[in-house]
Amino acid sequence: MNVKDNSVNIKEASKNTPKDSGAYHHGDLRTAAIAAGMEKFGGQNHPELGLRALARELGVSATALYRHFPNKDALLDALALEALNQLGAHQAQAAQSVGGGREGFGEMGVTYVRWAVEHPALVRLIYDRVGKVDLAAGNPTKMGEAFYQLRAGIAATMSEDISPEHRATATLHAWSLVHGLAMLILDGQVEYDPDMIRKVVTITDFGRD
Amino acid sequence: MNVKDNSVNIKEASKNTPKDSGAYHHGDLRTAAIAAGMEKFGGQNHPELGLRALARELGVSATALYRHFPNKDALLDALALEALNQLGAHQAQAAQSVGGGREGFGEMGVTYVRWAVEHPALVRLIYDRVGKVDLAAGNPTKMGEAFYQLRAGIAATMSEDISPEHRATATLHAWSLVHGLAMLILDGQVEYDPDMIRKVVTITDFGRD
DNA sequence: TCTTGATGTTTATGGTGTTAACATGAACGT
DNA sequence: ACGTTCATGTTAACACCATAAACATCAAGA
Numbered sequence: 001m002n003v004k005d006n007s008v009n010i011k012e013a014s015k016n017t018p019k020d021s022g023a024y025h026h027g028d029l030r031t032a033a034i035a036a037g038m039e040k041f042g043g044q045n046h047p048e049l050g051l052r053a054l055a056r057e058l059g060v061s062a063t064a065l066y067r068h069f070p071n072k073d074a075l076l077d078a079l080a081l082e083a084l085n086q087l088g089a090h091q092a093q094a095a096q097s098v099g100g101g102r103e104g105f106g107e108m109g110v111t112y113v114r115w116a117v118e119h120p121a122l123v124r125l126i127y128d129r130v131g132k133v134d135l136a137a138g139n140p141t142k143m144g145e146a147f148y149q150l151r152a153g154i155a156a157t158m159s160e161d162i163s164p165e166h167r168a169t170a171t172l173h174a175w176s177l178v179h180g181l182a183m184l185i186l187d188g189q190v191e192y193d194p195d196m197i198r199k200v201v202t203i204t205d206f207g208r209d
Numbered sequence: 210m211n212v213k214d215n216s217v218n219i220k221e222a223s224k225n226t227p228k229d230s231g232a233y234h235h236g237d238l239r240t241a242a243i244a245a246g247m248e249k250f251g252g253q254n255h256p257e258l259g260l261r262a263l264a265r266e267l268g269v270s271a272t273a274l275y276r277h278f279p280n281k282d283a284l285l286d287a288l289a290l291e292a293l294n295q296l297g298a299h300q301a302q303a304a305q306s307v308g309g310g311r312e313g314f315g316e317m318g319v320t321y322v323r324w325a326v327e328h329p330a331l332v333r334l335i336y337d338r339v340g341k342v343d344l345a346a347g348n349p350t351k352m353g354e355a356f357y358q359l360r361a362g363i364a365a366t367m368s369e370d371i372s373p374e375h376r377a378t379a380t381l382h383a384w385s386l387v388h389g390l391a392m393l394i395l396d397g398q399v400e401y402d403p404d405m406i407r408k409v410v411t412i413t414d415f416g417r418d
Numbered sequence: 419t420c421t422t423g424a425t426g427t428t429t430a431t432g433g434t435g436t437t438a439a440c441a442t443g444a445a446c447g448t
Numbered sequence: 449a450c451g452t453t454c455a456t457g458t459t460a461a462c463a464c465c466a467t468a469a470a471c472a473t474c475a476a477g478a
Contacts, residue, residue: 045340196378
């Protein structure tokens with residue numbers, strides 16, 4: 001919402017109310033668009049994001065967004081990246097809040113599911129977008145990097161308990177479990193119940209408990 | 210809007226869309242549309258289904274489809290139902306092919322993942338559609354019923370091995386696991402490897418093995 | 419001051435799902 | 449045989465969408 005360019009301070013304060021003052025330029029349309037998109041995707045389950053509608057909400061012309069995003073897909077990619085980082089932050093914080101280790105691992109899983117349930121559209125957006133990214137090519141996208149860090153966090157938190165040869169399988173097992181559970185919940189197949197989630201997630205014991 | 214003068218125009222127009230047989234009516238447009246839709250969704254990963262394009266393929270006018278489906282969503286629902294039944298059939302056959310029991314249970318899981326990987330768009334379609342169905346209302350849709358039977362098949366196959374109080378949790382655990390794994394694969398996060406899948410799926414042992 | 423580049427606007431093009439009015443042909447009662 | 453009915457098809461039109469092209473506006477540097 002703020003003006004990114006700080007070189008101007010006094011008189012430009014009036015630009016903070018672009019619509020009211022009838023200013024021609026918006027100030028920082030890109031971040032405003034992302035913020036608005038995140039808000040729209042934040043709570044709703046099946047939001048329809050149209051450039052025209054979004055621009056209307058921002059008090060701006062529809063085609064103005066093309067100055068900041070080459071096309072609609074790029075905007076959605078930006079939103080997905082933002083969401084992915086947000087999820088990663090929540091998860092890291094959750095693991096740290098209980099001191100890491102085995103308990104932290106379980107907490108990460110529960111947090112994954114809970115965050116997914118609370119932000120259904122964002123989760124769908126993330127996996128929709130990351131699926132369309134060309135991973136084969138040698139171009140490491142920001143999206144791919146964020147995802148890598150997410151997985152690395154999972155693996156790091158569990159690594160002490162699991163025998164090395166089982167680690168890869170166990171990581172995939174855990175990820176599949178929480179991801180599948182989250183998907184089933186937000187697709188309406190399973191009702192959201194925190195206790196049940198913790199039970200389902202923590203029932204897992206690989207190798208030896 | 211008097212269009213009576215266009216009667217000749219219409220006749221000429223009907224010549225403009227001559228099917229091979231030259232028949233005005235299609236015969237069974239509904240099933241043809243579903244078949245065409247299934248074919249389009251069958252192999253592709255991110256198919257775009259447009260009513261106009263679909264109608265064009267069927268040699269029929271775009272709005273003709275509205276005689277058989279109230280809207281596009283209804284068509285997609287029909288496709289999802291078809292896909293769901295197909296998946297259920299495969300799974301039941303897989304469980305039966307190894308004589309049921311614990312082994313049949315594992316086979317069902319593997320089949321679930323494999324079918325999902327081989328028909329990515331159909332899986333997405335299923336869960337997209339079933340999520341939008343109003344389950345709270347007392348109207349049991351065909352979709353909901355098909356899904357119920359799917360779950361019943363899972364539970365029935367495993368029931369012998371699991372203690373009753375764990376059965377619900379175990380069912381959800383198993384379903385989450387295979388569903389999550391399938392989703393991760395067809396979202397490009399995990400490469401498809403049959404051996405790996407069997408390993409990840411069969412690592413689970415609830416209660417006691 | 420003049421030019422320039424980033425940003426936003428207007429206009430236009432071709433796509434979509436959907437509705438309304440009309441056409442066709444087969445089945446059926448007379 | 450004839451006329452009515454009804455499911456099924458047709459065209460035309462509407463509102464919405466993403467996107468491209470040409471033009472307008474402003475901030476800032478030469």
